[in-house]
Structure formats: C-alpha cells, structure tokens
Amino acid sequence: MNIILVLVDSLNKEALKIYNSDTVCRTPNLDAFADKSLVFDNHFISSLPCMPARREIFAGRKEFMWRPWGPLEVFDPKLPREVQKQGYNTGMVTDHYHYWEETANGYMQGFMTLEMIRGHETDYHQLPHDGDVPKWVEKMSEYRSPYHMRQYWENVKDFGGEEDYFPAKTFTAASNWLRKNAGRGPFFLQVESFDVHEPFHVPAPYDTMYTDDLKGDAGDYNIWPPYQVYADLDAFMAQTTPDELAYLKAQYYGKTTMVDKWFGHLLDTIGDLDLWDDTMVIFTTDHGHDLGERGAFGKQYPHYDSHANIPMVVWHPGRKGEGGRSAALTQTVDLFSTVIDASGGTPPDETRHSVSLMPLISKGEAPHADITYGTFGQGVCITDGEWTLFKSPVDGHDLFSYSTMIARPLLVDNPVDGRVGSAPAQPVDQAQFDPSVPYPMWKMPIQVDPRTYENFLFHRGQDPDQRDNLWDSHPSERDRMVALLLQRLQEEGCPPEQLERLGLNAANIAAE
Structure with missing residues (x-):
C-alpha cells in the first residue's frame, strides 16, 4: 500500500465545513475527500510549534518537556528510512523553509528524493535591496523586523497569478512526483504546504473573497500580527480595530481556499493515476493558529482547543466507501508509528511516545485514554x-x-x-x-x-x-x-x- 502524508501548516478546524458548518470559508476539495474518508474529531497537537511537531512525526518522540526547537538528535530514528526498510521509495516535496535552517537540521535528509520550494516567509532566498516597499509590507514592519519583512517582499514581489504562489508550486510538484515515480514500486510521499501559515498574503481572487464590505485599503491592515514577543502583541491589540481583525481572518480564509484548490489538483492526480485502491492518504496539520481570540495570535500556551484540537482526515483503501468519523483521542506524535505500521514495518525500539493508529482506522480501537x-x-x-x-x-x-x-x-x-x-x-x-x-x-x-x-x-x-x-x-x-x-x-x-x-x-x- 502506498502512503501519502499531506501536512498543511497552521490549519484551523474552525475554517473547515467538515468541522464547522457555520464557516463561510469554502474548501470543496477537502469536503469531497472527507466524505469518503475517516474524519478525526479529537486529533490534537503534542509538542509545539513547527519543528517540535515535526520531530514527533519524524522520530516518534515528544520533546516539550526536554528541549526547545532544534535539530534531530543522533539517537532519533528517521521516519523515511524506517519506511524504506520495507522496500518503499520515499520522497518529500515542501516549501516549509524551516527544514533548511541551521536550527532544524537532519529532518529531510532521510528521503530518497527531495524537492524544496524556496522563498516562503523569511527564507533567505532573494537578495534584499534598498528602496520603497508596498504599504502592506510597511504595515507588517510596525511590529516585526523590517529586515525580515523586506526579505519576504523580495521573495514574492515578482509573483503574478496564483500559479506563482507557494500552494500551487508545492502541490504541482507533488503531482509531478507521482506521475514520475508512482509506477516504480510502493512509495511514501510527504507533501508539506507551509501555507496557510502567515503572512496571510494571497493573490486575487482570494484576497477579496471573504472581505464583504470592509472599509479601507488593504494596506491599512496588518496581515502578520506579532505574537511571539508579549509586549508587541499587547501593543498591537491595544490599537487594532474590528475591521483589521476581520480583514486578517478574511485573508486567512482566502489562503485556506487557495490551498484547498491546489490540494484538489493533487487529489485529481491520484485519481488520474488510479492510485486510490492501493494508496493511503493522510491529511492533517501541525497546529492551528488563533486569529485574535482572547486577545492572542498564533499557537502559544495556553493551548486552547482553538489551535490544539486540529484537523485530520484519513483515506484508507481498506475502508473504501465507509467514510465516518472518529471521536478517539489521537495526536501528532502518533503519525510516526502509523506510517511505519501502514508500510508493513514495526516502529523501532527507540519509539517513546508514538502509537500506531492503524488498529483505530481498521477496527475502531482507541489508542489513548488521555493525552x-x-x-x-x-x-x-x-x-x-x-x-x-x-x-x-x-x-x-x-x-x-x-x-x-x-x-x-x-x-x-x-x-x-x-x-x-x-x-x-x-x-x-x-x-x-x-x-x-x-x-x-x-x-x-x-x-x-x-x-x-x-x-x-x-x-x-x-x-x-x-x-x-x-x-x-x-x-x-x-x-x-x-x-x-x-x-x-x-x-x-x-x-x-x-x-x-x-x-x-x-x-x-x-x-x-
């Protein structure tokens, strides 16, 4: 059985109709995928934020009691190499730039093929230049490093239509990987879209898709509010307006809809290649992202369900046509053992905290009483x-x-x-x-x-x-x-x- 793991960063359940019938955000491709798949209602984070969550996926170990964000440890098993032991070809397609930072070494090197989509957020991809920047870049710079905001601008300033944006590039590259490699034996493909992560910068038509009759020019609103530094968050919240917060959420929804469109491109490719009958597809995120609730942004402690109870949807060919929902408690760290188990392998002895979800998927056996x-x-x-x-x-x-x-x-x-x-x-x-x-x-x-x-x-x-x-x-x-x-x-x-x-x-x- 082939395995595809799709990770969409910072995705909230609140934005998805499969979890929130009242949302105005449209995700028709995910809706259709969920209709035939198993939807998890109580899937949770484990270690936060981005790279701590990925250490759990790659090594099966919670780290939030031991260390902050950092590289894989020398004793960590590597998920792709564990899957390769079963004769699988492995590949990764990602625009998640943290993977190639010094502070997160070792995660992606285990894959047999690797495609990196450069330029997201503050990736040092294009050389910054002096000169004026658009008003919306100046607005982000009020509470974040102007140097870093300019870096993002330099990375994206030549983008035209949505085909230049990161979800299009990432899911198109993943589709191309399947067309090239799906017929060469069983495979594990990990696809990571850094969107819907901030900055919440989207092209037309997504930028106005959910703005309704909001007043003001787009440059009047901050699409990347501060949250890591407490004083900056407090200062932003003290001066923001309901319109700015509504605009911010509208851009988040727009980015979610754009990601859904290109996720649909990947789903179409799976169908075109007749892979559904022998391919398991896991769709999830690393964490959600609060958008001003309780005066906070991001995914910081306290970890309310608004960003801690996260989406996960799993298609398994052995459950063809069953669909359904699961209320069982699961969490990010379980993906490590689940993927290895699905490949026919046994999680290594070093696995500390990960439990395979395959018995839950196939027989409904709950893996945890609490998490x-x-x-x-x-x-x-x-x-x-x-x-x-x-x-x-x-x-x-x-x-x-x-x-x-x-x-x-x-x-x-x-x-x-x-x-x-x-x-x-x-x-x-x-x-x-x-x-x-x-x-x-x-x-x-x-x-x-x-x-x-x-x-x-x-x-x-x-x-x-x-x-x-x-x-x-x-x-x-x-x-x-x-x-x-x-x-x-x-x-x-x-x-x-x-x-x-x-x-x-x-x-x-x-x-x-």
Whole structure:
C-alpha cells in the first residue's frame, strides 16, 4: 500500500465545513475527500510549534518537556528510512523553509528524493535591496523586523497569478512526483504546504473573497500580527480595530481556499493515476493558529482547543466507501508509528511516545485514554476528551534543556536571554538523564518567560469555547486531572525538576 502524508501548516478546524458548518470559508476539495474518508474529531497537537511537531512525526518522540526547537538528535530514528526498510521509495516535496535552517537540521535528509520550494516567509532566498516597499509590507514592519519583512517582499514581489504562489508550486510538484515515480514500486510521499501559515498574503481572487464590505485599503491592515514577543502583541491589540481583525481572518480564509484548490489538483492526480485502491492518504496539520481570540495570535500556551484540537482526515483503501468519523483521542506524535505500521514495518525500539493508529482506522480501537501536550518552557496540558487541564509553571523555578548536542536553539516564546541567534548557555552537567536515550546528554540552563502562571480546567462538552475556568469551582475534577497529569509525565518521562517547576510534586498537589 502506498502512503501519502499531506501536512498543511497552521490549519484551523474552525475554517473547515467538515468541522464547522457555520464557516463561510469554502474548501470543496477537502469536503469531497472527507466524505469518503475517516474524519478525526479529537486529533490534537503534542509538542509545539513547527519543528517540535515535526520531530514527533519524524522520530516518534515528544520533546516539550526536554528541549526547545532544534535539530534531530543522533539517537532519533528517521521516519523515511524506517519506511524504506520495507522496500518503499520515499520522497518529500515542501516549501516549509524551516527544514533548511541551521536550527532544524537532519529532518529531510532521510528521503530518497527531495524537492524544496524556496522563498516562503523569511527564507533567505532573494537578495534584499534598498528602496520603497508596498504599504502592506510597511504595515507588517510596525511590529516585526523590517529586515525580515523586506526579505519576504523580495521573495514574492515578482509573483503574478496564483500559479506563482507557494500552494500551487508545492502541490504541482507533488503531482509531478507521482506521475514520475508512482509506477516504480510502493512509495511514501510527504507533501508539506507551509501555507496557510502567515503572512496571510494571497493573490486575487482570494484576497477579496471573504472581505464583504470592509472599509479601507488593504494596506491599512496588518496581515502578520506579532505574537511571539508579549509586549508587541499587547501593543498591537491595544490599537487594532474590528475591521483589521476581520480583514486578517478574511485573508486567512482566502489562503485556506487557495490551498484547498491546489490540494484538489493533487487529489485529481491520484485519481488520474488510479492510485486510490492501493494508496493511503493522510491529511492533517501541525497546529492551528488563533486569529485574535482572547486577545492572542498564533499557537502559544495556553493551548486552547482553538489551535490544539486540529484537523485530520484519513483515506484508507481498506475502508473504501465507509467514510465516518472518529471521536478517539489521537495526536501528532502518533503519525510516526502509523506510517511505519501502514508500510508493513514495526516502529523501532527507540519509539517513546508514538502509537500506531492503524488498529483505530481498521477496527475502531482507541489508542489513548488521555493525552498530554505543550510547549517547552511553558505549561503542560492534558485532556481525557471530556475534561481539559492546563497546568502552568510556578514562579521562581529553574528551567533546563537536555540534548546530546550543544546546538543553537530557536526560542520562539519570549526568551529572557534574547531572540534567535543567542549563543547557547554553558552546560551545568552531562549524564544519561533520559534512560530511553543511549547517550549522555548536556544539561543546559535556559530562560523562557512563561505566558501565564494561572491554571485552567475546562469541561469540553459544556464549554467548547473554553471560556469558563473551573479550576477553583470543581476541585474533585481538578485534583483527578492533576494526578493523572503527574502519572502521565512520569510514564512518558521528564526531567525531575520539571515536576517541581510545574508544581506537580506531592506537597504542592496536596496544598492545592
């Protein structure tokens, strides 16, 4: 059986009719694909953001308790190489530029073929020049680096119609890969569209598709609001307007519809090549993206369902014509074991946190009773499907990163010691801190500014928007979920000081 994994970055369930019947955003190709496939209602993130999520996909290991965004570790298995052991040809087509940054080495090198679509976001693709930039680029530069905003402009300024934009290039390249290679034996193709990631910059007709009668010129609105630096986010929210927020969402919807069109091009190719009867297709994302809800943007902690409960749709030829929906809890890290299992292989012994979803897809067997997820240096989340708890850090505790390498980390959440480019701190120790890792690891002090010290408890059925914090009013459920979180973190493995930092030692739990 062939396998195609399609990853569309930053895609919200709220924008998709298969999850939200009230949305105005149109995705006819995904709708048609979902009608014949298995739709997952409770698929969740694990480690955030972009590259931590991809380490889970490539290596089957949650990292949010151990380290921030970084390269694959020397002990990590590589998903494409595990699939190749079953005699598969493997290929990747992606415009996700983080893969070729220094801070994310090692992920894509395992594929037999690789096609990189250059120029998205701040990819150093075209040389920047002095001179004027359009008003919309100036608007983005109010809260983000003008140098980086100019870099994006240099990358895209010569684009004409939508065929020049990244979804068209990415899905067309994936279709071409299939036409060239699908007849050469079983294959695993990973297709990654960095869109619908910001900046929410789209061509006609998508730029006005959802604007209705909004007033003002497009250049009056910021299509890339700040969110990593807290003060910048607060400043933006203090001066933004309802029209600007509505315009931002309209551009996000426009980009979603554009991605859907070109995803449809890939689906057409699968049909043209008569691949549906022997090809499994997984469509999902790495995380959602809040668009001003609760005064926030992006995918930062606290990880509300608005960006943590993410889309996934799976076509399996063994379920032909069945369609249906699954309410079982699943998460990103499970993709690693699922793809290997689907190829006929067995996940390697090093697999720490990934569970194959093939028994769920074929027999309806739920893989998890509850799941944990989070971002390094922030709080930790757990849900059992009915209740969701966010356990935030306790002020005044040290934080350490653990790795076999001393690498330049990418800190994406208001680091106290500077932004990207900061030199790593001096290690304070080296030992085999993780018993599942066959090598000693460096223990390095690191500072990340927590977004909140407040704890949260929500009932997902009665409060799907997670507005009513029940932490104080429902102590029995709170204590049950806190104890469950402690049990899961001990089972999954974490540095012992993380339990102190999160207030999860026995004394703190008893006091609360």
